Amino acid sequence: MLIPIVSFIFGLILLIFTILVYQGHSLFRDIYFFLNLRRDKFFLVSFSSVSLSLILGIIGQLNYIHPSLLRTIRFFLIAGSGYYLSLLLVQIFQLTKKILPLSFLTINFFKSKKWLLKTYPLLGIFIFYITILLFLLFFGDRVGWEGDDIEQLDGIINFSHKGKNLVYRYYWQPLTYQLNLWLNSWLNHPRLLFFIPQIIGAANISILLITIYTFSRRRLNLILCFCFLIIFPEIIFCSLYYNSTVFAMFPMSIAILLLFWTESPIKTKKTWDNFRYCAIGMTSTLAVFFRLDFLLSLPLLWYLILFDNSLKSKIEQRLKVYSIYMLTSLSLLVFFSVTDVFNPRKIIDITNSHHEGVNTWTIQQSLVNLFSVTNLVIWIILIISLFYFVLIKIKNKDWKLGLLILCVLPLFYSLPNLTSPKYLIPGIIFLPLFCASTALRIKSKLDENQFKSLVFSFIILSLFLQIVAIQWVPRIPFIEITANPNYIYTHDGIRVPGGYLKGYNEVKKAQINSYHRPIKFSRKIAQVIQQIDTNVTLIYLDKSDSFATEAWIWTFTTFYLELEGYQVEHYDRNNQIVLSLADKTVIMQRVNQEQYENYLDINPQKTTLIKVPYISRKDPQGLKKFFEDFYDSLDNLVSRQR
The missing domain is CATH 3.30.460 (Beta Polymerase; domain 2)
Structure with missing residues (x-):
């Protein structure tokens, strides 16, 4: 008990000291070093985080917070303190100028090496991809997770015995079957098919990260852009086990990236726009035939295409790129119809069969799955941001709002019988862009230091939610912070409302003792x-x-x-x-x-x-x-x- 008490007293003294120095109290006015720290937010955040970490020790001793949760909170406080303390030191001592061995990390060094300046972004993307891939491979499934995956994989390796009519919903995901049939014949080992979703999933996350960064015109921190992805765990869950959604995400992610990649890498802007819209038409159509659910995302994609401000104001140029998009999409549609990839009658039969299978699913169960899309705190932030967005549009009498709502509504088609949050992925992949748009609006209203503090807080929250859940409970105070989140049982396996690493680990644990x-x-x-x-x-x-x-x-x-x-x-x-x-x-x-x-x-x-x-x-x-x-x-x- 002595150590927590000493820690509490020392932390309290440090907190009082920090506040007095920050306010420029008369006790420290005559000391030049402390005078420079007056109103310095880096100093305030770093030292107050350390003091709070010390103070919280007594709370754990009194059993007000579970020890594992308390350790997590103190870890993030110390990590945050270290981050802001390093910024403070750089600010005071100008370390970047004094530490010569680290000069190769500076922007000036890259500018002086043109070849390195060109290859550095590609190297960074490659390193990020490998890191995400290793993460997915560590938690990824190797034996089957939720049943439908084994139905599909069995259909692939026994396609010659089953054919299109006996495999699991061939016409709902025909290109996924065709791609994996080719991969299986090439790899010649069915066990290797379990690795494909992780390989493609890492690519999806990398492409979406680049998309968010491009959408923000590089005005947002890359780490913040990454956090906009990891707060929606279904993007990662879909990458851990075999499913057709992860395959469809790949071309759709490319389509969204190309839509916002407005800066031409070639000399002729018109040629780049023509190429972009040809590729968007191809990739968005391919996404639909990798998994038909992605048809629901097309209206929103069309809305973004319609109001693509990067196109020249001349109506001729717009009509030209729109024609290219439509011609590419329709050509693929005709080709798929001729080759029996697109079969409307079979699709209707599959849809009816699906509805018959879920007709006992209640709206309460659907809402639980809906709210598993992200954490309670993120939901609150999203809802507040959405209300603000709508009010601004109404105030400005922006008629495009009505059209946007109509284009978003199809994404909720599966909500009455939402047996899994996976069915919302066609819409979820747009949510990080909404988060980025909200962040840019906030950035325009705040000064630089205020925005940095807000960004840092959000990054900490995003990382915090990977370990800890903030969830609703039916008792006072109705909110619980815990390292042991409630499990949500869906048709696609377990999901969690927070503490996402624990949820991902359930996929890994199922290799030994399956829940299915x-x-x-x-x-x-x-x-x-x-x-x-x-x-x-x-x-x-x-x-x-x-x-x-x-x-x-x-x-x-x-x-x-x-x-x-x-x-x-x-x-x-x-x-x-x-x-x-x-x-x-x-x-x-x-x-x-x-x-x-x-x-x-x-x-x-x-x-x-x-x-x-x-x-x-x-x-x-x-x-x-x-x-x-x-x-x-x-x-x-x-x-x-x-």
Whole structure:
């Protein structure tokens, strides 16, 4: 108890000292060094942060705040103090002029080396990309996260057996299938497909960062631009596991980047604009066919295109680039129609099937998923910023506001049955740009030091939310700050309202113990089959209400065996699947009642028989019997073999 008390007293003294020096109290007026610190905000923030960190020790001792949370708060206070203290030292001692070995970090050095000035941005982007990629690879999925991913991956490696009609929603994401079919034939190892989303996801984040920085015309700090991305965790979540959204984000991110890349890198501005709009037409259309959800983002993209101020005022130039955009998009659409990539009838069938599958989803569940898009504090900031934006537009009688609202509304199409925040990604990728726009408006209202302080506070908040959640709780004071956020269970796995690193880590942990029951169950069966040295035959009873007739059991199990090198010899997921590895054969087969009871008598062969029990879907204990009791019994089967 002595150390926290001493820390509290010392911190209080330091805080009083800081305030007195900052105010220029008479005690320090005769000391020239302290006189220079009067009204110095760097001094105030750095020293007060240290003092608050010391004072907070006593709060932890009294158990007012959880120790892990308190450590996090004190860490950020000290980190912030170090940042502002370094600025203070640079300001006082002009360290950049005195420390010669660090001169290569200065702008003047880059200006003197033209080749380095040209390559430095590319090098910076590459380093950033590699850093993000390593982060995603560390947390990324390698075995399956939420079920639909395995449905798609199984469809890719068994496309020759299934075809377009049996794989999972081919016409909803046709280009994603085609790209991964090519990658699988080139890589020739299905396990490598798990790495592709992280590789593309890191590229998406890098492109979006460049887009925000370009949109701000380099008036915002790059770190701040990055924070505008990480406060929307779905952008990172989608990059951790296989899904078609991450593939569609890539061309759409390029389209948005090109829209705001108005400074021509070539001599002729008109030629650059023509190229931009041709590329925007191509990439935005490709995004839709990588995943059809991105059709919802086109109205907002069209709004931004319509009011692209970088185009010359002459109507002829605008009409020309708009024509180029439309011609490119329509040409691709015709090509995809001819090649059976675009099939409206199949898309309607998939849409109807999706709505039937989520018709029990309530609006309360949808709102929970909506608010998992970002943290409570960020939501408050966004809502206040939005109200301010709308009021300014109304005050200025800006008629474009009505059109903007109409263009944004399609992004909320999935809200009544929002089973996952992933369906909002077509709109989420525009939110960092709204944040940047808000920051630029604030910057125009504040002086430089005030804006820097605000930026630093937001950066700290953004990093803080990666570790800690600020969440709503149904008790006084209704707000909770915790390092253990509530889990939100969606159709695409767990999401969290803050403490995002913990959420990302759940994806990593699921590699050992999956939350998704079908994945966990199928992996278990595949592991049991691998541990048995003889041929294996799995049989299940041919009854329509049996859990065992679910096609995913056999397709998922087949997929996990194929990851281990098994080859498919026969594939009929509704009747029989046969795989082999060296001299070992695995048969998974639907049988009638007589075969189920006397299989080895009817089919005398040397094989280990696994009889999947008949459990009715109508049985209230059916899920427990299938996913727990039968699951646990598989261990006994392996032990008997040994």
